Amino acid sequence: MTLENPSLPNIWRQLLSVLGDLRLAIVLLLAIAVFSISGTVIEQGQSLAFYQSNYPEDPALFGFLSWKVLLTLELDHVYRTWWFLSILILFGSSLTACTFTRQFPALKAARRWTFYKEPRQFQKLALSAELETGNLNSLTTLLEKRRYKVFQEGDTLYARKGIIGRIGPIVVHASMLMILAGSIWGALTGFMAQEMVASGNTFQIKNIIDAGPLATPKMLKDWSVRVNRFWIDYTPEGGIDQFYSDLSVVDQAGKDVDQQTIYVNKPLRYRGVTIYQTDWGIAAVRVRLNNSPIFQIPMAQLDTQGKGRLWGTWIPTKPDMSQGASVLARDLQGTLLVYDAAGKLVSTVRPGMATQVNGVTLKVDDVIGSTGLQIKADPGIPLVYTGFGLLMLGVIMSYVSHSQIWALQKGDHFYVGGRTNRAQVAFEREVIEMLDQLSDQTPLPEVLPIAADSLVSQN
Structure with a gap:
């Protein structure tokens, strides 16, 4: 024998009523907006050192927002936190409840036609009139010219148009659910990586700094990227105009499967992965000492205390490395500063030029630039874009008016x-x-008093 709990349907209805409450949906939407703004303002997925440097404890930003508070609240990866995803799911549940408890019943009621068979029923309408002339056939003709769908039964008539206006809100809710689903799926399965690669080098994407719990970066092992060339265009005043990276996607057999030149706002996309041009640097300098072979020495970025970007290296001028020269560069325009062991500026050189330092001829062959790439994968983006397209369509549909007209022929009187x-x-x-x-x-038929009052109240 099975005992049923009669209170369960009531609990279910109460739960749907709470979830479908417009006030709850507004609160959740505001919460999503606030946390989305925080995720836009606060840099996401950066290192601990970055947050310690930019969000110190003394003085804390706004008096409370230090790096400890930021990391405790997980504001460094807002869109992947359990609480933000929970808000999205709760908001999606609210939309679903509203759709099934309000929008679908409203659409069902709009599709159902009813006939008014008593004159008193017309007095409750927003607009009504009583004529001494007119008939259903004439009215049907006028309604059909205005694209009404007409239903007639005996001496009664019902007509409607704009049913699409009742479908619009459902499409809006469905599109928002699609956007939420895409956002959640992207947060769970997406990842972000950063790479700094010198010109001529080939790399596989490994430096993943942020990834969802269901991300599958294993797919990155099937291919790699080669930086064919990196260069910078400068303005006549010496400022950076644009920087470019010529990239090739290489499969496991070493064959080029794609090749593109990327720059800021023009990324490379391959197999759901997007590679952006975000930064640049100086990787190395190629030099020759006297008649020696050309050798390449890496350059490192120096700490200038926020006074610009500067790279430097030390080049030995004796085989036992007892003496050497320091070389500094601030850009890829080719001008390098050469200092001797005493720290005295010896010369400024460009690629192809030579200078004497510590009794040795130092010739600079080339300056090797490195490109800073940001790699992102977000499998939820197609779903989000589709949702936005449907959202615009649903909004347009919602602006269509759903109009209904009733008519009754009773004796010598015609009610509309x-x-x-x-x-x-x-x-x-x-x-x-x-x-x-x-x-x-003439004049026009007089509108019933009740209907006129209704019109005034509505306008």
Whole structure:
């Protein structure tokens, strides 16, 4: 014997009522907006040293936002936190509940036609009139010209148009659910990486700094990227105009499968992975000492205390490395500063030029630049974009007015009335125009007092 709990349906209905409450949806939407703004303002997925440097404890930003608070609240990866995803899921549940408890019933009621068989029923409508002339056939003709769908039964008539306006809110809710699903899926399966690669080098994406719990970066092992060349265009004043990276995607057999030149706002996309041009640097300098072979020495970025970017290296001028020269560079325009062991500026050189330092001829062959790449994968983006497209369509559909008209032929009297969910003034003009065409009397048929009061209250 099975005992059923009669309170369960009531609990279920109460839960749906709470979830479908517009006030709850507004609160959740505001929370999503606030945390999304925080995720935009606060840099996401950076290192601990970055947050300690930019969000110190003394003085803390706004008096409370230090790096400890930021990391404790997980504001360094807002979009992947359990609480942000929970808000998205709760908001999606609210939209779903509202759709099934309000929008679908409203659509079902709008599709169901009913006939008014008593004159008193017309008095409850927003606009109604009683004529001494007119008939259903004439009204049907006028309604069909205005794209109404007409239903007639005996001496009664019902007509409607704009049912798509009732479908629009459902499409809006469905599109928002699609956007939420895409956002959640992207947060769970997406990842972000950063690479600094010198010109001519080939790399596999490994330096992943942020990834969702379901991310599958194993797919990156099937291919690699080669930096064919990196260069910078400078303005006449010496400032950076744009920097470029010529990249090739290479499969496991070493064959090029794609090749593109990327720059800021023009990334490379391959197999759901997007590679952006975000930074640059100086990787190495190629030099020759006297008649020695050309050798390449790496350069490192120096700490200038925020006074610009500067790279430097030390080049030995004796085999036992007892003496050497320091070389500094600030950009890829080719000008390098050469200092001797005493720290004295010896010369400024460009690629192809030579200078004497510590009794040795130092010739600079080339300066090797490195490109800073940001790599992102977000499998939820197609779903989000599709959702936004449907959202715009649903909003347009929602602006279509759903208008209804009833008519009753009873003896020598002809009753007509109607209502609409929006564009009340336009609907009123349309109805009065049809009444004018139905009636041979002038002035126009008088609107019933109750209907007139209703119109005033609505306008």
